[in-house]
Amino acid sequence: MTSPSLHILEPQIPQQRYSCNGCTNCCRGLVVKISHQEMTRIAREDWNLNQPTHRKLGDSWVLNRQPDGACVFLDQSGKCQIHTRFGMEAKPLACQVFPYTFRKEGDSIRVGLRFDCPSVARSEGASLKSQTREIHQLARKAQDEMPTWYGHVRLRADVDNLQEGSQRALRVVDRIMCEGDPADSTPSERIRNTAFVVSMLLRAKLGTIDEDDFAAFVELVAESASSATEEMSAGPATVRARRLLRQLVFAHVELTPFGKTESRGLSRMRLIGQQLTQGRRFRIGRGSLPEISTLDEKTVTFIQVETVKPARGEEATTVGTLISRWVRGRIACGSCYGGGYYGWGICEGLGAMMLGIVVASWRARWLAATADRDRLCAADVVGGIGFVDRVAGRVPSLRTRAELMRMKYLMEEWRMQELLTSYPLVEE
Numbered sequence: 123m124t125s126p127s128l129h130i131l132e133p134q135i136p137q138q139r140y141s142c143n144g145c146t147n148c149c150r151g152l153v154v155k156i157s158h159q160e161m162t163r164i165a166r167e168d169w170n171l172n173q174p175t176h177r178k179l180g181d182s183w184v185l186n187r188q189p190d191g192a193c194v195f196l197d198q199s200g201k202c203q204i205h206t207r208f209g210m211e212a213k214p215l216a217c218q219v220f221p222y223t224f225r226k227e228g229d230s231i232r233v234g235l236r237f238d239c240p241s242v243a244r245s246e247g248a249s250l251k252s253q254t255r256e257i258h259q260l261a262r263k264a265q266d267e268m269p270t271w272y273g274h275v276r277l278r279a280d281v282d283n284l285q286e287g288s289q290r291a292l293r294v295v296d297r298i299m300c301e302g303d304p305a306d307s308t309p310s311e312r313i314r315n316t317a318f319v320v321s322m323l324l325r326a327k328l329g330t331i332d333e334d335d336f337a338a339f340v341e342l343v344a345e346s347a348s349s350a351t352e353e354m355s356a357g358p359a360t361v362r363a364r365r366l367l368r369q370l371v372f373a374h375v376e377l378t379p380f381g382k383t384e385s386r387g388l389s390r391m392r393l394i395g396q397q398l399t400q401g402r403r404f405r406i407g408r409g410s411l412p413e414i415s416t417l418d419e420k421t422v423t424f425i426q427v428e429t430v431k432p433a434r435g436e437e438a439t440t441v442g443t444l445i446s447r448w449v450r451g452r453i454a455c456g457s458c459y460g461g462g463y464y465g466w467g468i469c470e471g472l473g474a475m476m477l478g479i480v481v482a483s484w485r486a487r488w489l490a491a492t493a494d495r496d497r498l499c500a501a502d503v504v505g506g507i508g509f510v511d512r513v514a515g516r517v518p519s520l521r522t523r524a525e526l527m528r529m530k531y532l533m534e535e536w537r538m539q540e541l542l543t544s545y546p547l548v549e550e
């Protein structure tokens with residue numbers, strides 16, 4: 123039952139807008155998990171769709187997909203057949219709430235936003251402020267169904283456990299990256315300064331020093347960030363760092379084609395062999411990018427991708443705003459640490475978030491190269507951010523110990539700064 127005193131923590135992303143523009147991106151690219159009750163209801167309805175409406179995926183029930191990857195219920199005209207026949211309320215909860223996310227934090231529900239929705243990433247439509255009533259309604263509905271809906275997700279009341287030092291770390295990152303501190307800093311400087319702060323925090327090992335000392339250390343590091351990054355101008359990334367980055371990009375690709383998740387025996391072995399080969403080609407980074415079955419795109423070479431130039435002019439301004447909004451969203455919505463990110467600590471989660479910027483930059487270059495462009499535009503970066511947000515905190519492949527080690531290695535020394543030099547989003 124809904125608690126009458128339910129406290130809802132709304133997304134604090136100034137000027138953020140969102141309205142569904144019917145692009146059907148979410149009905150094509152995402153796996154829609156459904157609860158047991160939803161599965162039973164859909165099974166009772168009389169659907170004649172040439173294929174089963176749902177299937178088992180691991181421990182969960184999911185809606186089936188058509189051969190082109192679209193949801194089984196998406197019709198030729200881009201309309202949801204459940205919606206058309208029974209109305210919005212009859213759709214699976216996952217569809218009703220997208221692109222919002224709802225996470226329990228003690229007695230509150232924290233509302234988040236997914237930037238893999240292009241409307242959210244471009245901040246198009248009505249202001250979030252004007253949609254408070256709808257957001258609260260969705261939060262209450264999500265809360266009512268949470269026990270079944272989130273049955274597969276580990277819930278943690280992380281904010282209850284946040285200490286002063288960790289909160290200070292989040293505020294400092296938000297201040298440098300999203301509010302712009304120093305005031306005249308460029309988008310590139312903000313990203314570099316934030317990366318510097320986060321890598322220093324990772325070195326400090328939160329939890330091994332006194333909270334007050336840590337909070338003071340955070341401020342000290344923040345104060346020295348811009349002079350440190352100015353003095354130590356970073357060169358290009360090493361071969362090893364680039365390889366690790368490409369591996370990380372590959373880890374963001376949905377590896378198993380939907381229809382093959384339950385393959386067994388020889389076909390399973392073939393699938394694993396194919397994934398290993400693709401992963402190795404990404405690591406080596408020579409020749410053409412392997413064809414990824416879940417990304418229906420023209421084949422391009424690694425050189426084409428890695429030589430795409432950063433955005434400039436107005437496009438660069440839009441990219442700078444987008445990255446700031448995205449980082450603010452990840453922090454304000456609690457999706458970069460704790461229950462929002464595989465149970466990782468604040469500093470580790472911030473490290474993964476900063477690397478996510480470089481992953482988004484690489485994917486944006488990939489999209490530009492696919493469209494035969496040699497310079498990034500804002501639309502590429504929208505796609506790159508969506509590529510990261512689609513899976514970050516959601517897929518098991520990014521939760522592993524190997525990923526934690528990779529993040530720490532790339533955030534150590536001056537490596538992150540070098541990656542930012544090699545794959546800049548905007549022209550200096």
Ligand code: SF4
Pocket residue numbers: 148149150154185193194195196201202203204205213214217
């Ligand atoms: S059920 Fe409807 S809204 Fe949900 S993914 Fe399928 S087509 Fe889209």
